[in-house]
Amino acid sequence: MANMWFTVLGPVRVWRSDAEVDLGAPQQRSVLAVLLARAGQPVGLTEIVDVLWGEDPPASAVNAVHRSVGMLRRALEPDLATRSAGRWLTRAGGGYRLDGDADTVDLLRFRRLLTQARADGDAGSRVALFGQALDLWQGPVAGTVAAEIRGLPVFAALDREYEATAREAADAALAAGAPAVVLRAVEAAADRAPLDEALQARLMLLLAATGQQAAALRRYDTVRARLRDDLGLDPGAEVAAARDRVLRPTAPDPSAVPAPTVPVTPRVAQLPLDPATFTGRRAELAAALALLPGDASPASVVIGSISGMAGIGKTTLAVHWAHRVAGRYPDGQLYVDLHGFSPTGQVMDPSEALARFLEALGVQPHRIPASLDARAALYRSELAGRRMLVLLDNARDTAQVRPLLPGTAGCLVLVTSRDRLAGLIASDGATPIPLGLFPPDEGRQLLVHRLGAARVAADPRAVDEIVGRCAGLPLALAIVAARAATDPHLPMGVLAAELRDESGRLDTLTTGDPDSDVRTVFSWSYRALNADAARLFRLLGLHPGADVPVLAAASLAGLAPGRVRPQLGELVRTGLVTEHTPARFAFHDLVRAYAADLVHTVEPDAERGAAGARLVEHYLHTAHRAALLLAPGREPIVLTAPGPGTTVEPLADQDRALSWLTAEYRALQAFVARLAAAGADELTWQLAWTLDTFQRRQGHVHDLVANRRTALAAARRLADPAVLADAHRDLGHALTGAGCPEEARTHFAAALDGYVALGDLACQAHVERGIGYSYQVGGRYDRLLLHCQRAEKLYRAAGHRLGLAKALNEIGFAYTRLGQPRLGEPRCEQALALFRELGDRHGEAACLDSLGAIHHGLHDHPQAVRHYRRAVELYAREGDSCQEAASLIRLGDVHHDAGDADAAGLVWRVALRILQGLQSPQPELVQPRLDQLAGGLSAGSR
Incomplete structure (x- = not known):
């Protein structure tokens, strides 16, 4: 070839x-x-x-x-x-x-x-x-x-x-x-x-370290000129410090200066897209840029507070400002919409915002504390020594913002809110940047920018009337511009006349009442939609998520994806939604409120109910498919077939399943709560079931336990003995993972009673294994062995070969942990043969991991290495990064015990990167090994 x-x-x-x-x-x-x-x-x-x-x-x-x-x-x-x-x-x-x-x-x-x-x-x-x-x-x-x-x-x-x-x-x-x-x-x-100041500073140090001080200073002059020309800024602290190091002949040789530790987690870059249509706000942008420190290192966190009415352009200005200065904050940017004035009234708790930030910064979900104060403290610790930009959008009040402020200098915080946040200004040193209405010249500039100078100049009197009737509200002007752009042959005079006809309502634009102001313009834009796009717009008000994927929108409308895409495109063109990432559509919060109003006042009850049912079916059936892709050996639950018009995501593999669950996780959690509140008990426990594997592997322990408690309450109301027993068993597993083994065993006992009454031997065996695992958490391997032996007998009686393979493997593992690896080896070999016969590669990997432990216990290091390596390969192929890392840790242990410290360190570092990069649990099990290894090497070198 x-x-x-x-x-x-x-x-x-x-x-x-x-x-x-x-x-x-x-x-x-x-x-x-x-x-x-x-x-x-x-x-x-x-x-x-x-x-x-x-x-x-x-x-x-x-x-x-x-x-x-x-x-x-x-x-x-x-x-x-x-x-x-x-x-x-x-x-x-x-x-x-x-x-x-x-x-x-x-x-x-x-x-x-x-x-x-x-x-x-x-x-x-x-x-x-x-x-x-x-x-x-x-x-x-x-x-x-x-x-x-x-x-x-x-x-x-x-x-x-x-x-x-x-x-x-x-x-x-x-x-x-x-x-x-x-x-x-x-x-x-x-x-x-050229605007990446962190990179420019490093280049200056490299030039100086190779004896090219003059070239390093020329680079500084070039960077300074470029920053002043493009941003109106002087070089930041990092570039200034590099220049000083080049200039001081007594300064240490730059090549001898230890490099900063490279973070394991990827650089965070969460800023939304910089709007290409940004215009105006010259004075406000200049005031914002003036907040940034010059050459000297900042003495405190810099906070800019942008306030103004809804639709005034707070977020647009903040995002544009953030993109212009992002290069000065080399450690990345964090962004969150706090939904402070969400039309649903669901203001984001700062504790949830902190959890999102901590996950973005590489903190594994299971390490995130439960209390607000503890999360805020960990967040400040994570940001210590970093230079990051934090954009807090749509804040409700100072109390919501304050826990999200960094604790040390070097960061820039931008906050937008309809509230003036006087407490943040008075107590935290925030600089206020209030936004007012556009003056007429900036309103006209916005129309020129979006429609072209020729179109605006064709009828200046009509343009003046449009600007005046929009009363300087940027969002209103943007919607007028979108209306004109979608119909290039429409004279501006016709647009002015349409606004004039609505003068009784548009006059409210001058009152400062943001709800009526924007709703009036939305209603005008909404009426310009064709009938199908208008119906879709109304139905989107039923979706609980921050954004809506195409297939969810298709299910809402009861249409094929190919038919709903043009309708979504029309909503984007008219400015009612934005496609903020490919195939995902987001609302401005006031537009969402308007859509929610319409769906309840315009859409017939039957149509609204049918659309909501299709949306739930879309999420339930896609989540069920994703759950089985993540855990192919899991016994599926039986769902009612989706009705006509429901589109299910065609997830083809584990990677697609994981990506979809990650993107839709917040919406899925919202549906669990919504269904429970509506008394839809069967759908509630079914949807909770679909999230189980994802939540365990991603470390969402608290959500998993909460969902399982909700599912148990639903199962009790259903009064179905099998469902109730399943719910007790699943809650037992969740509680075990959350470190509550005693409470877990009470639910396992209830599940066991239910399965005994039903005569279900296989499920009795599942519970026995669960009870055994609850004892393993506390190191009671004798009890693990006892309950897995009971499970073995039940599986044999039920003819459940996959369960039997799992029980045999766990029995072999228990014997190994009890110091009897020779008793464990034949059980694991039997299990391995069964897994291979059944084609269960995940089970095969688990068995090979156990055999690695057995041969490690027998001091047969070469054979232990072979088993562990094969287990790692299979776990990686199956997409189970948590178990892949766990096997790597144990493989490193074998290398270490065999006297190969280099191989051990290499394997442990790979495991650490997997755990930290993929938000898997227990990276702290690796770091002490590496620290001990480094300490031993240092002692040896002395």
Whole structure:
């Protein structure tokens, strides 16, 4: 087979055996660019279409994608036999996947080199690996495709990854005293990111460390000029400190200065998209930028408080401001909508906001404390020493904001609220930035920016009337502009006349009553929709989430996704919703309130009830499918088939299931509460059941216990003995995971009584295993053994082979922990044969892990290593990162006991990265091992 090499870190190119492949038309090159940016992962047809055509794809878009892929296959695989099998471009996940690896795709090789660099204990080797990784970048990512496509998030994310790697490489080189190795690569990255002050500062230190002080000072002058020209700012503290270090001849050699610790968690970048239509607010933006410190390090947290009425543009200004200065906060940006004036009245508790921030900062869910004060303290600790930007949008009052403030200098906090937040200004030193109505010239500027100067100049009197009747409210002007943009032939005079006809209501725009102001304009925009889009808009008011995915919207409307997409596009064009991420649509909170009003006042009760039922079916059936993909051996519950018009997400694999559950988790939790409140008991316990595996693997222990208590209450009202027994058993498992084994056993006992009455031997066995696990938590392996032996007998009597395999494995594990590995080995071997016969790879992995422990106990280190390695491979293939990390920890233990400290350290570091990066539980089990290992090496070196 010919050797292939694909590049996207620069021009999109392909070589076959040193000869470049002709990729054909630009559209084919763009399709390949998207697949390369997500190499090894499925890319859905919808995503490819969105990248190529944006919001207005042609009717033939999907066929065009298929044709482009066909042409690419002919170019990449000239041999017909190979092409028919799809060696490089394969169908996957409702779209296509480029099946490359680190030997064939530059992006994957780049990431492999990074992994090797971060795991390498030798400083010099580490720097060399960073240099090799950066050398793979040959220009702007996807440099040969159209500029408007290169600017899309899928490619912008790769640019951010490149810049973060350049900073990390510079730190490693300075710490190792080898600045020359990465100097040119870091310089290339700095040239491509001229406003990244953290990167520019590191380049200055590298130049100085290689004896090029003059070049370092020239770089400072260039950075200062660029910041002043583009942002109106002086260089921040980091660039200023680097200049001072270059200037002071007595300062320590920069190459000898230890590099800062590189965080394990990815850089947080949560800011929403910078609005391309931002206009006006010159004075307010200047006041905001003036808050930032100059060369000197800030003495405290900088807080800017933007206040004003609904629709005045608070969020727009805050997000634009944040994007302009984000480069000065190299540790990232946090963002949360606090729903302080949510139309549903569901103000976000600061405790929930803290939980989201802590998860984003890499804190595992099980480590997040329950109390508000404890969460706030941990949050302040996580931000200590970091320079981050925190945007708190739509705050209710000072009490909601105060727990979310960092505790040390170096951070910028932006707050938006309809309230003036006088307490935040008086007690916390916030600088107020009140927003008023647009003056007429800025209102006119907004219309020019969105409609073009010629359209506005065609009828200046009508434009003046429109600006006047909108009374300077930016949101009202934006909706008028959207109305005009959707009908380019509509004279501005007609728009002015329509506003004039509504003058009795539009006059309220001058009263400062935000609800009536905006609702009036919304009603006008709503009436411009066609009947189908207007119906969809009303029904979206039934959705409880922060945003709505396409298939949920399709289920609400009872339409196929292809029919609902044009309607969503019309809602976007008229300014009623925004597509803030591909295929996910969000409301302004007042628009959501207006939609909720309409669905209850306009939509017939029967239609509203049917739409709500379809939405619940969409979430329940998709969540059920996701749950079974995450745990294929789990016995499914029986659901009523979804009714006509319900669309279920076509989740194809575990990765898709995990992504969907992550994106929809808040909405699913809201549905559990909503269904319980409505007395929909059967749906309540069914939906709680679907979330069980996800919550356990993601560490959402408190939510899991709460859901299981809700499900138990629903089961009691249903009075179905089987459902009630299941609910007791599931709550027992949740409580065990939450560290409440005694309470868990009371529910296991109730479940066991129920299953005995039902004569269900297999479920009795499940409970016995659960009881055994509750004792394992406390280290009572004798009781684990006893209950798993009972489970074995029950499984044999019931003919339940999968359960029998699990019980045998747990019996073998218990014997091992009791110091009798030779008694455990035959049980685990029996279990392994059963798992393999049944095709249960997850169970096979668990068995191999147990056999690793057995051979470790027998001091057969080579055999223990083989079993653990195979267990790790299977867990990784099954997507169970928690257990993958657990097996890696035990594999490291074997290496350590065998006297191979280097191998142990390497494996433990991989385990730590998995746990920290994927929010899995108990990373603290790894760090002490690494600390002890480092201590032993230090002592040995002395």
